[in-house]
Amino acid sequence: MTDSFLCFHGHFYQPPREDPFSGQIAREAGAEPYHDYNEKITAECYRPNAMLGNFDHISFNLGPTLAAWLAAHQRETYERIVQADRNNVARVGVGNAIAQSAHHTILPLARRRDKITQVAWGIASFEHRFGRKPAGIWLPEMAVDYETLETLLAAGLAFTVLSDEQVRGYTGGRAGPYRVRLSAGRSIAVFLRDRYISNQLSFDMLRFPDSKTWAAQALVSRGPGLSLVATDGETFGHHNPGGEHFLHNLLLRDAPSLDLQIVSLAQYLADHPPQVEVEIWEMSAWSCGHRLARWATGCECTPGDGRWKGALRRALDNLASEIDLVYVTEAQAVGADPWPLRDAYIAVVLGQMDGPAFMSAQGLGGLSTAAADRLLKLLQAELYRQRMYASCAFFFEELTRVEPRYSIANAARALMLVREATGEDLSHGFRRDLAVAVSSRVGMTGMDVYDTIIASAQADGYVQVPLYPR
Numbered sequence: 398m399t400d401s402f403l404c405f406h407g408h409f410y411q412p413p414r415e416d417p418f419s420g421q422i423a424r425e426a427g428a429e430p431y432h433d434y435n436e437k438i439t440a441e442c443y444r445p446n447a448m449l450g451n452f453d454h455i456s457f458n459l460g461p462t463l464a465a466w467l468a469a470h471q472r473e474t475y476e477r478i479v480q481a482d483r484n485n486v487a488r489v490g491v492g493n494a495i496a497q498s499a500h501h502t503i504l505p506l507a508r509r510r511d512k513i514t515q516v517a518w519g520i521a522s523f524e525h526r527f528g529r530k531p532a533g534i535w536l537p538e539m540a541v542d543y544e545t546l547e548t549l550l551a552a553g554l555a556f557t558v559l560s561d562e563q564v565r566g567y568t569g570g571r572a573g574p575y576r577v578r579l580s581a582g583r584s585i586a587v588f589l590r591d592r593y594i595s596n597q598l599s600f601d602m603l604r605f606p607d608s609k610t611w612a613a614q615a616l617v618s619r620g621p622g623l624s625l626v627a628t629d630g631e632t633f634g635h636h637n638p639g640g641e642h643f644l645h646n647l648l649l650r651d652a653p654s655l656d657l658q659i660v661s662l663a664q665y666l667a668d669h670p671p672q673v674e675v676e677i678w679e680m681s682a683w684s685c686g687h688r689l690a691r692w693a694t695g696c697e698c699t700p701g702d703g704r705w706k707g708a709l710r711r712a713l714d715n716l717a718s719e720i721d722l723v724y725v726t727e728a729q730a731v732g733a734d735p736w737p738l739r740d741a742y743i744a745v746v747l748g749q750m751d752g753p754a755f756m757s758a759q760g761l762g763g764l765s766t767a768a769a770d771r772l773l774k775l776l777q778a779e780l781y782r783q784r785m786y787a788s789c790a791f792f793f794e795e796l797t798r799v800e801p802r803y804s805i806a807n808a809a810r811a812l813m814l815v816r817e818a819t820g821e822d823l824s825h826g827f828r829r830d831l832a833v834a835v836s837s838r839v840g841m842t843g844m845d846v847y848d849t850i851i852a853s854a855q856a857d858g859y860v861q862v863p864l865y866p867r
């Protein structure tokens with residue numbers, strides 16, 4: 398038996414697209430002949446990879462928001478992906494799917510209690526789909542700090558994945574797993590992806606005539622231990638047409654012919670506990686080398702004037718604090734512990750129970766109908782306030798793109814729910830903060846974007862209680 402191992406990990410995720418008022422996805426330009434990019438990428442990537450059985454042989458995470466969409470709209474593909482994990486459990490005793498935090502928030506930029514919620518909701522979503530506890534978790538953009546790793550450990554997770562440039566004490570070449578020391582003598586395992594060969598597949602796959610040529614160049618002389626290719630799953634079929642066959646041949650033909658044994662991360666960890674300790678570079682990520690500035694203040698990862706990013710984040714942070722204050726006050730007034738209550742609320746989001754059943758399960762069944770409705774509305778506001786932090790809003794160069802608009806729309810939905818629940822209108826301050834976020838390309842501000850969102854929600858009849866501007 399060979400002592401050379403290879404793992405392909407696919408991060409399957411799409412920026413969420415649902416309008417937070419209607420729950421519908423608008424027709425998207427560029428997705429033709431499909432209605433939207435979820436459909437297009439399913440046809441190009443998720444479905445063909447599922448039909449070829451590729452999910453059985455890779456390690457993967459399926460973003461909770463994408464999983465929910467696939468479950469509702471692409472049932473066969475969804476079921477094949479879930480079944481791949483079950484097949485691994487049956488075959489080697491360990492599943493090959495790992496969790497992902499819920500809304501693709503850049504966790505080091507989030508407060509601790511939001512880290513806890515994002516991880517708890519990601520784990521709950523995983524258990525809902527895969528019917529078992531996850532051993533590992535994918536961090537959005539691999540963004541990491543020690544508080545994030547402490548949060549993972551406290552949630553019962555054993556490992557995550559980073560890129561090799563994100564750690565100190567790494568001697569190169571092998572994926573580990575390595576040990577990262579945390580507080581109180583505890584530690585967590587991290588796998589390190591091989592940045593060079595991972596990026597080669599992501600960005601240059603089509604320069605190789607076939608997978609065998611790539612494997613002969615990239616995978617020979619690997620030596621003992623584990624090599625890890627970790628990329629966006631959409632690399633295989635969407636970003637690179639035909640990539641699903643490239644992957645299939647690598648997994649089933651080329652790697653074995655080079656005496657490389659294909660494994661999943663969880664399976665490898667079970668047999669190879671970490672031996673070597675490394676330290677992480679805090680505030681690092683796989684797709685920005687500027688201490689997370691891509692999602693915080695703007696950096697040269699995206700061209701042009703990115704100052705709107707800092708202004709948008711300030712607007713979201715201020716609104717989040719205001720929503721939290723309203724929610725915490727209301728929760729405490731009825732004797733509830735606000736943060737554990739919020740963590741548990743994912744059961745309603747996943748459709749495991751309705752609002753009244755949730756209140757009973759939380760020991761709040763004795764509340765008046767009015768008080769229960771108020772608290773449930775504020776919990777819903779907390780959901781949308783989490784969704785507004787999807788990292789995609791900050792990833793690109795332009796404020797008026799669909800991703801920042803999604804973020805602002807979720808903020809609008811959250812503050813509308815606060816207004817309906819308590820009569821408090823948080824939109825004045827939010828609009829003022831958004832006015833500071835300016836698109837230097839088209840001259841629009843975040844406030845202009847917000848106003849168009851409210852106008853269209855009003856026209857569609859979603860605004861029950863008037864919001865400023867009236």
Ligand SMILES: [Zn+2]
Nearest residue numbers: 685687696698
């Ligand atoms: Zn950057």
